[in-house]
Amino acid sequence: MDRTVTLLLGITLTFASSWLGLVFAPYVQMNNVQPIKGTTDDGVEEMYPRPLEGEAAYGREVYIANGCMYCHSQQIRSEHFGNGADIKRNWGVRRTVQRDYIYEKPILLGTMRTGPDLANVARRWSGQGGKDWNHLHLYAPRMMMPGSLMPSFAFLYEKRRITGEPSADALKLQGEWAPEPGYEIVPTPQAKALVEYLSVLDHNRIMLPEAQE
Numbered sequence: 001m002d003r004t005v006t007l008l009l010g011i012t013l014t015f016a017s018s019w020l021g022l023v024f025a026p027y028v029q030m031n032n033v034q035p036i037k038g039t040t041d042d043g044v045e046e047m048y049p050r051p052l053e054g055e056a057a058y059g060r061e062v063y064i065a066n067g068c069m070y071c072h073s074q075q076i077r078s079e080h081f082g083n084g085a086d087i088k089r090n091w092g093v094r095r096t097v098q099r100d101y102i103y104e105k106p107i108l109l110g111t112m113r114t115g116p117d118l119a120n121v122a123r124r125w126s127g128q129g130g131k132d133w134n135h136l137h138l139y140a141p142r143m144m145m146p147g148s149l150m151p152s153f154a155f156l157y158e159k160r161r162i163t164g165e166p167s168a169d170a171l172k173l174q175g176e177w178a179p180e181p182g183y184e185i186v187p188t189p190q191a192k193a194l195v196e197y198l199s200v201l202d203h204n205r206i207m208l209p210e211a212q213e
């Protein structure tokens with residue numbers, strides 16, 4: 001008997017079933033997920049998620065261009081995974097679900113965790129103190145975290161000669177990281193946007209019903 005037809009049929013079915021299971025079914029399940037109204041920890045009612053705007057949206061481009069994703073994920077794993085390790089590490093209060101990412105293109109889930117997950121990093125470093133910390137950390141990771149493996153992103157900053165008053169946004173660098181007297185280190189627009197992006201990164205702002213099962 002000629003087995004060619006059986007073989008071709010087998011190959012077609014194998015590919016078709018994996019396409020149905022891995023592409024088509026998730027597409028149908030997730031395609032229509034919409035923003036939802038919810039209450040933040042501070043008691044504010046808002047639609048969640050919302051698309052990023054302005055400086056924060058530009059900061060996301062800087063994040064992509066500098067390969068932050070090669071070391072940082074942005075996904076909180078389920079409470080049932082690894083004994084809720086992500087939540088115990090204080091990376092989030094609930095797992096992330098598809099609704100968290102509906103406005104993100106591309107989605108920056110990441111697979112490597114050489115550094116901590118950043119899905120909710122704004123919760124850890126919030127406010128202006130947080131912004132200053134992030135600038136110092138991007139410029140000189142080992143000044144803020146001795147022994148850090150994170151590379152320095154000093155090229156996102158500019159060294160300038162101080163003429164008159166020092167700039168208000170000059171970095172307060174110490175020791176070996178400080179520039180020579182008469183000079184200051186200031187953030188470029190890219191560095192400012194990147195820190196703005198980090199300071200709004202909060203995928204856990206609203207408790208979503210589907211993330212509580």
Ligand code: HEC
Nearest residue numbers: 066067068071114115116121124141145148149150151153
């Ligand atoms: C080679 C790997 C690597 C790359 C690339 C990298 N990081 Fe990191 N990052 C780390 C490590 C390791 C830590 C933990 C130690 C520390 O805080 O410096 C860290 C820590 C951080 C923290 C502090 C997180 C917390 O919870 O305290 C932030 C914020 C951060 N990185 C942002 C960035 C941004 C933004 C970029 C891209 C411009 C980036 N990182 C690129 C490895 C990396």
